[in-house]
Amino acid sequence: MRLEAVLIAVLGLAGGGAAAISLPQALKPAMPVHAAVTAPALMPGRVVVTPADLHQAMASGLLDRPVKTMLDVRSPLTYGEFRWDEKGVPAGPTWVRIDLKSQIISVFRSGHEIGTAVILYGAESKETPVGKFPIQAKLKDHHSATYDQAPMPYTLRLTGDGVSIHGSNVRWGYATHGCIGVPLAFAAKLFSVVKAGDDVVILPGKAPAKV
Structure with missing residues (x-):
């Protein structure tokens, strides 16, 4: 579900390796008509x-x-897919919005969405926390000290106990041990545009059931 779909609805780590958890399909529907206003030609x-x-x-x-503009993503995104486009977006504050219910991450700069992807998140046994978290640290080539040195590339640490955003094998049926998993190429782009102290807002969702 895209943020646009959220808007229309309003109107009317100790992290690391993934586990085999059944997750709901995450799709990104077309922009609703009421919000489909073309951005300036500059963007x-x-x-x-x-x-x-x-x-x-x-x-x-x-x-x-x-939020000023959203990426015009009219086809559903599935696991492993993402969109990234920062052309014409001015320098300015960067923040990240994560919706666990819709399994979508959105990256904003100066009020404009520059990236979006389908995510993995925590299972019932190790749920992803919700709230606002400033990025505590950036670790490009990190491995989990808790889960058998599982690779966590492009880690953005959010909590003292290790919950992070990091590159993952984002696919159907997988979940994390509390972290936010994003496609590796997306993780690299995100890592390059944020800094320590930038906000990550995680909105709640229903945790996936165990299998």
């Missing part, structure tokens, strides 16, 4: 989040800061 491939939608989303707590 092609984008749609504008209307002031009315933004007001509703912030009033409901789905957003805690303004």
